[in-house]
Amino acid sequence: MIKPLLVRPKILTPVRFHYCPGCGHGVAHRLVAEVIDELGLREKTVGVASVGCSILIYNYLDLDIQEAAHGRAPAVATGIKRVLPDRFVFTYQGDGDLASIGLAEIVHAAGRGENFTVIFINNANYGMTGGQMAPTTLPGQKTTTSPKGRDVGQAGYPLKMAEILAVLDGPSYITRVAIHNPGAVIKAKKSIRKAFQCQKLGLGFSMVEILAACPTNWGMEPLTALQWLEKEMIKYYPLGVFKDTEMMAPSAAL
Ligand SMILES: Cc1ncc(C[n+]2csc(CCOP(=O)(O)OP(=O)(O)O)c2C)c(N)n1
Numbered sequence: 001m002i003k004p005l006l007v008r009p010k011i012l013t014p015v016r017f018h019y020c021p022g023c024g025h026g027v028a029h030r031l032v033a034e035v036i037d038e039l040g041l042r043e044k045t046v047g048v049a050s051v052g053c054s055i056l057i058y059n060y061l062d063l064d065i066q067e068a069a070h071g072r073a074p075a076v077a078t079g080i081k082r083v084l085p086d087r088f089v090f091t092y093q094g095d096g097d098l099a100s101i102g103l104a105e106i107v108h109a110a111g112r113g114e115n116f117t118v119i120f121i122n123n124a125n126y127g128m129t130g131g132q133m134a135p136t137t138l139p140g141q142k143t144t145t146s147p148k149g150r151d152v153g154q155a156g157y158p159l160k161m162a163e164i165l166a167v168l169d170g171p172s173y174i175t176r177v178a179i180h181n182p183g184a185v186i187k188a189k190k191s192i193r194k195a196f197q198c199q200k201l202g203l204g205f206s207m208v209e210i211l212a213a214c215p216t217n218w219g220m221e222p223l224t225a226l227q228w229l230e231k232e233m234i235k236y237y238p239l240g241v242f243k244d245t246e247m248m249a250p251s252a253a254l
């Protein structure tokens with residue numbers, strides 16, 4: 001009998017993604033769907049969507065999903081998790097949403113150690129609204145609002161959110177991964193699984209920052225965008241685990 005290598009996750013609806021060719025959101029959605037399926041969390045999960053290109057995530061994941069105003073997903077997730085502590089709660093946020101307008105929300109939710117998980121898509125620009133410069137735009141990177149390249153003398157340096165949040169006491173697990181090749185995608189899935197497990201263990205705030213391509217606004221073919229991500233983005237945003245308290249928790253030994 002032929003054993004299928006790839007099976008569509010049950011919670012990934014049979015709806016065609018509206019994302020541009022080569023966009024990282026589709027891959028990230030699938031990884032979230034696979035992990036929730038594998039952990040058997042479907043009936044207990046509430047997702048919180050932000051604005052941005054992934055605002056339609058409720059079309060693709062067959063879960064309870066709450067929309068939040070720009071940047072407010074961590075505040076909404078805090079409320080849901082506190083009222084329904086047995087639910088499994090995650091936010092799915094772009095970098096314009098999380099690192100710009102929602103900076104206060106994410107910092108305070110992390111600082112309070114709220115027990116939910118953040119999936120943070122860093123594609124170095126505001127995707128949905130036309131590719132403006134975001135706090136994550138690389139030095140020298142051209143965007144619609146920095147047509148000559150981000151000038152750090154004028155616009156300052158990018159915010160490295162994983163590093164920034166990892167210095168706080170509240171988070172249990174903070175990591176940065178990428179999804180530019182199959183090996184990286186496998187690692188990204190492991191990190192999402194680990195972040196969800198931290199929440200299951202009640203260890204507090206967890207976040208997976210995912211470096212993802214936005215070929216349309218980068219003005220590149222999908223393949224070139226993946227190469228640019230590997231060559232330029234990872235150089236500025238190193239991959240790795242920035243905080244992991246799971247090993248210190250008594251329940252981790254069970
Ligand atoms: C309070 C508020 N401010 C601004 C906007 C406009 N807006 C909608 S999507 C978006 C950009 C989102 O970019 P990002 O979070 O990086 O997600 P991406 O589209 O790249 O996935 C902006 C600025 C909004 N909808 N609400």
Ligand code: SF4
Pocket residue numbers: 018019020022023024025053123127128213214215216217
């Ligand atoms: S604009 Fe960028 S982030 Fe938005 S769907 Fe297209 S590639 Fe994806």
